[in-house]
Amino acid sequence: MKRITITLDEELLDAIDARVASHGYQGRSEALRDLLRTGLLDSRQHAPQETTTCLATLSWVFDHTTRDLAQHLSRLLHRHHSLVHSTLEVLLDHEHSMSVAVLKGESQSVHALGERIISERGVRHGRLFMVPIDADVEEHRHGDQLEPHTHWRVRDK
Structure with missing residues (x-):
């Protein structure tokens, strides 16, 4: 795996932390990977074929x-x-x-x-x-x- 750095505002970071807690993720990275996969899949499904x-x-x-x-x-x-x-x-x-x-x-x-x-x-x-x-x-x-x-x-x- 590769490591990246991103900048997030406090509100977005709080929302990610809340998702980590509510979904039982081990940490932010796991939650972000899951959100990214879902978002990328969603965008591919809505792209015109x-x-x-x-x-x-x-x-x-x-x-x-x-x-x-x-x-x-x-x-x-x-x-x-x-x-x-x-x-x-x-x-x-x-x-x-x-x-x-x-x-x-x-x-x-x-x-x-x-x-x-x-x-x-x-x-x-x-x-x-x-x-x-x-x-x-x-x-x-x-x-x-x-x-x-x-x-x-x-x-x-």
């Missing part, structure tokens, strides 16, 4: 005091503007905000953007929720509507 179209929500909490993070995240979203349908930012306190982005596009691209944002330094929590869809390409009108439109059809699992 095929090229499909999806609708997704990406939410993350980030720290405004992390140098240039807000500007960096904004530039990242602008570089992927074809995937971004809508965004919302909620101010939580003097240092933190929660952002939510509704994304639509090719599943692997949406997943890659989500993982990129969630993994940025200063992003405290993040989650990507993807729903496979088929675009209904038949344009139609309802009643007296002037503009034709299409529908996004949710796919069965």
Whole structure:
């Protein structure tokens, strides 16, 4: 085994220590290995295996005091503007905000953007929720509507 060094804030370290005690681990290393295995397995299970179209929500909490993070995240979203349908930012306190982005596009691209944002330094929590869809390409009108439109059809699992 290899030894690594990581830096954790007190709150996260307290949570790990509580898990060590509640689950009967021999120490922090064993608990962290177990959490890492679970997290890595979970991320592989949620990664798209095929090229499909999806609708997704990406939410993350980030720290405004992390140098240039807000500007960096904004530039990242602008570089992927074809995937971004809508965004919302909620101010939580003097240092933190929660952002939510509704994304639509090719599943692997949406997943890659989500993982990129969630993994940025200063992003405290993040989650990507993807729903496979088929675009209904038949344009139609309802009643007296002037503009034709299409529908996004949710796919069965």
